[in-house]
Amino acid sequence: MFQDVGMKTVALLLQKKGNQVFSVSQDETILHALEVMNDKNIGAVLVLDHGEVVGIFSERDYARKVDLLGRKAEDTPVTEVMTSQVICVRPDQSIAECMALMTNRRIRHLPVLGDHGLVGLISIGDVIKEVIDEQEFIIEQLESYISLPR
Numbered sequence: 378m379f380q381d382v383g384m385k386t387v388a389l390l391l392q393k394k395g396n397q398v399f400s401v402s403q404d405e406t407i408l409h410a411l412e413v414m415n416d417k418n419i420g421a422v423l424v425l426d427h428g429e430v431v432g433i434f435s436e437r438d439y440a441r442k443v444d445l446l447g448r449k450a451e452d453t454p455v456t457e458v459m460t461s462q463v464i465c466v467r468p469d470q471s472i473a474e475c476m477a478l479m480t481n482r483r484i485r486h487l488p489v490l491g492d493h494g495l496v497g498l499i500s501i502g503d504v505i506k507e508v509i510d511e512q513e514f515i516i517e518q519l520e521s522y523i524s525l526p527r
Contacts, residue, residue, distance in 0.1 A: 384471060384473075385471060385472045385507065385511065386468060386469055386470065386471055386472070387466055387467070387468050387469070387470050387471075387472070387475060387489055387497075387499060388468035388469065390472060390499060390503060390504075390507050391468065391489065391496065391497040391499070393507075394497075394499070394503055395497075396489075396496055396497035397497075398423055398488075398495060398497060398498045399413055399414075399417050399419055399422050399423070400422055400423040400424065400425045401413060401422050401423075401424055401425070401434070401455055402424070402425060402426070403424050403425070403426045403431055403432070403454070403455065403456045404454060404456070405454070405455050406450065406451055406452065406453060406454060406455065407434070407439065407443055407448070407450040407451075407453045407454070407455050407458060408450040408451040409455075410422050410424075410434045410455045411439065411450060414436070420435055420436050420485060420486070420500065421433055421434060421435035421436070421485070421486045421498075421500075422434050423463075423488055423495070423498060424455055424456065424459045425495075428494060428495070429494070430463055430465065430488050430490070430495060431456075431459075431461065431463075432455075432456065432459035432460055432461045432463060433459060433460050433463050433486060433488070434455050434458065434459040434460070435460070435485065435486065437485075438458050438459060438460060439458070442457075442458040443458055463488060464478065464482060464484060464487060465487060465488045465489065465490045466478070466487045466488075466489055466490075466499075467489070467490060467491070468489055468491050468496060468497075472504055472507050472508065475487055475499065475504050476504050476505075476508070479501050479504065484501075485500055485501045486498060486499070486500050486501075487499050487500075
C-alpha cells in the first residue's frame with residue numbers, strides 16, 4: 378500500500394527535482410566556481426574534464442582550503458582545492474542508501490552516474506525533502522484511514 382522511502386530511488390528523485398548539474402572545468406579558477414555557485418544559489422559545483430567527473434568543489438572546500446590557508450580565489454585553479462575522491466551513486470540506488478552514505482561519509486552532495494555518464498547531482502537537502510514528503514504522505518494516508526466510517 379505505501380512505498381517506503383527506502384525503496385524510492387535516486388532516479389525517481391531526479392524525475393521530481395530535475396537533473397540539471399552546474400559545473401566548472403578543471404582549469405577554471407576558484408573565483409569562477411564561486412561565481413557559479415553564487416549565481417545559481419548552490420553549495421557545490423562538479424569539476425569536469427571532457428564531461429567526466431574529476432572532482433567537486435564546495436563551500437566547505439573554500440572555507441577549509443582557500444580562506445584558512447590564505448589562497449587567492451582569483452589566481453588559484455579549482456583543481457588545487459577541489460575534493461578529487463568523489464563518491465557517486467547510481468540512479469537505481471535507494472534514497473535511504475544515499476542518506477546513510479551522506480551521513481557516514483559526512484558529505485552533502487552526490488553525483489549520479491548512469492550507464493552513459495553523469496545524469497544528475499543530489500544534495501542532502503534533496504534527500505531530506507524526499508523523506509519529509511514521504512512521511513507527510515504516509516501521515517495523510519493514515520489519517521484518512523483512521524477517519525473512515527466504520
